[in-house]
Amino acid sequence: MAKLPSADHLVERPTRSVRQQVADALREAIVSGALPPGERLRQERLCTLFGVSPGPLREAFRQLESEGLIEHFSNRGSFVLDISEEELNQVLIPVRLVLEREAFKRTAQHLSKEDDSRLERYIADMETGAATGNIGLINEADHRFHEHVVALSGLRHTLQLWRSVSPRLRVQFARLAPRHESLSDIVDEHRAVLEALRSGVPDAIDRALEEHISQSAKDLLNRQSKPGIDGTNGAG
Template sequence: MSGLGLRRVPSLSRREHVAEILREAITSGRLKPGDRLVELDLAAELGTSRAPVREALRQLEQEGLIASYPYRGSEVLGVSQDEVEQVLVPIRITLERFAFGKALEKLTDADLTALQGMVDDMLVAASAGEAEQLVDLDIRFHELVITRSEQRHCLQMWKTIQPRVRAYFRRDAPAHADPADVARQHQELLDVLRGGDRDAVLDAVERHIHIHLTPGSPDVG
């Protein structure tokens, strides 16, 4: 396997570092669906032994980012529109409606300021054509609100699906007619959060996420 330009692994927590490096390469699109991941090649490029690479690949398989086959190694998985429509979007709607509703009374002025900062940064990233930064800000926006819900099971579920959500955000990034629409969608959601009307928030969350039921939608959720 040719060099992927991956950074070398520090000595501490090698499995976690290997998983983080490969996860970022997959969700950013540098490793594409169908690319093979060979333990020996990865260990050599990352400057580590095969054991942490093997453990990291198992972790990424559990996250749904790769598939492993006997005697064939591992392969990067794509995100199909069926998975988005039938699995990820329904899970997100249920999880985020509940979490946003719980977070509504717990969000502080500092939280709302932080969310506004993310939206402002989305506009900057969109203007600069920084798709990966835009995706990262999108993920961080939703994760902050889910965290403020103080519902541990919701946050745990979010962290389980987040790599797949990030992957489909990244997959859809080239389809945006205007990347600034991502910021505008989040500004609308933030404005509803500021309004404090729970029913309006729940409706806004569902509309926001439902965008991805349309392939090639111009807006990220």
């Protein structure tokens, strides 16, 4: 099993339940690729690693299963799920695009200077990640950028649906990001999205999101043989 956070990680946020902290730690490990598809999640080892009893761990497993990140098989245990290209193209990307188009247009009607600055900070984090080759930092900043805009829309059910597909999309982000000709492309796409958001023009928002979410993913999926930024094969 890949290296995971130690038990010390669980006391950094004492206000959160143990179950939630374990779920968060495992989710980040899956999203980052530290726990790859097909990896078996061994209960005894994880209980020791996190310093928790089986109860909270099983609850965390159930939460991650509901998010589509792991699956439990009777008499075999729990495993990290893979995400097929078909699911990405026919379910995850179309759903995300529909949700974000409406949410971004709603947010554009009342984007404050404070929230604009916050989005700029997320893009700055992406720039730092691109400059250092830190895909994890880019992935986190990308997630926070989009989540913040969707949350600002005030569309509560849209936000709930967005969060339900986000973990699986983040897994694919980590796998596809190395296929970019340059990680700076990700920064440029977000700048284009932010400019469209600032303009408040619905068609401009639609075009920017289509390019960033749909077309970019299709282009990257076609680069099956492109080496990753670390020199390894970029195929997931």
